[in-house]
Amino acid sequence: MKNILIVEDNPGVRDMVREYLTEHGYQVRVASNGAEGLLEARHHRPDLVLLDVMMPGMDGLEFLRRFRATEGVPVIFLTAKDTELDKVLGLELGADDYVTKPFSMAELLARVRAHLRRSQETPAGTVLRAGELELDATSRLFHVRGQRAELTRSEFELMTAFLRAPGRVFSRSELLEQLQEEALGSERTIDVHVRNLRTKIEEQPGQPRIIETVFGVGYRLNPGPER
Template identity: 50%
Template sequence: MQSLYEPNETEAAGGAARILVVDDDPTVAEVVTGYLHRAGYVVDRADDGPTALTRAAAHRPDLVVLDLMLPGMDGLEVCRRLRARGPVPVIMLTARGDEDDRILGLEVGADDYVTKPFSPRELVLRVESVLRRSRPVTTGHRLAAAGLRVDPDARRATKNGGELALTLREFDLLAFFLRHPGRAYSREDLMREVWGWDFGDLSTVTVHVRRLRGKVEDDPARPRLIQTVWGVGYRFEPTGAVS
């Protein structure tokens, strides 16, 4: 299985990142593809789930723009199958008002979502943001606390020596918490510091905290490391002491 953090064909050659656009609406797909091309990306297209999986297997994308409502195999199932093959950033396209579907998309591992109708320029900015955070930044040091170890350079995280299967945002969120133990952060703070956005649906943060707890807490129903600070947000307590 090839890791997201190993360079693919285009990156190894010093070329543009490869984006896979999956949408059964030809107009949407054409507009999105055009904007991404103009932004300097190599773009593949697919109009259904099976074709998307075939294209992704043939040419591993650096990021997938994935419509939730696809014929036959929906975007949630496509996202699950992509994740089963290895980590890859996913931005999901959803219909406005379908909050449950958006949360489901985040639950299966989407890194971000954009609601239809959307601005193609905003989508390009989201793509740039997700790709920028998916690339390792050399820091020269590792983070460790409470049995958790994070290597930002290798983009690897472990708990008590066992590998953690984290999505892009989960990894960034855990690394942020380890860098700032004992301090309470609001969801707005986390969205700005981890996602790099000054706007957005704060349920994105809530879902990612819940998913991260499910992977790092001994009992996610009674979290001791990532604690809720009522009226504020969340705080990482490496001692696991309940306040």
């Protein structure tokens, strides 16, 4: 049984989502703010987090900053904000997806299922390597220059796509398809995830040499020298 953590200060929304997900076979724990959410996550290790943005005390953005320091499980924002800036900020901090309130419970369930399924999928080929990069699909571990790097679920999926085809140019729409077929997204989402990846794998993120931008098209992984 998968463990889902809901961090939401509105008791009506929190209880409605908890009851709905419980009815569909999930074990659900709840917290009313970011500080409580971190305690729950530390003790019960969720498989996925549903995270409100605006909360008293520690808000969702601060929760995500701290949570992403150690955990890579999927995080879906529950947000009343619908501007591109707000969504981009959440993605930059490591969120995998977002739904805007008010939302359909059926849509939320579909996204939860999609992210949980993808977090469990094992791509063909146990270990993928290129240059200074190594990705173990079975253990879901990623190393760069021999050092482990913590990736979010979305970052791991993008890195898998790049490592399956070093040197291939991927359009943003192709990379978006690697993330989630059920969830709505924009090509801007890919730019944010790539920027986050560069901070984790590039020695100089401002002058990337591993994930290269192909202007007017998308991105490619520089194969680098054979190891």
